[in-house]
Amino acid sequence: MTRYDQAALKLLAGKYIWWKTPEQAVAMPERVIAQVMNMGDYADVQALAHQVGDDVLREVLTHAQAGQFGERSWAYWNYRLGLASVDHVPPMPVRRFA
16 A cells, blocks of 8 residues: 555544554554544544545545444545445445354
8 A cells, every 4th residue: 555644644543543552553554544534523534635645545445344434434435535326325344254
């Protein structure tokens, strides 16, 4: 995946991945990005989108794991990133047990 501004991601990680240190969290930048996409306030989401761009946001969304997004943010991001059509949002990821 793309290189990220580590300092900017650490700030977001400290706010949205509170159960890990920022250094631990940025080791998985896609997780930080997904968490901000799901829970972020307007300013943080706008800063993130500006930093990483829509292609990265699409990549994170299309490879999301079950439970990373709530229904509301899932629908929002699919519409916002052009991955949904009117009244048709892709299904949310689900856990599969073998």
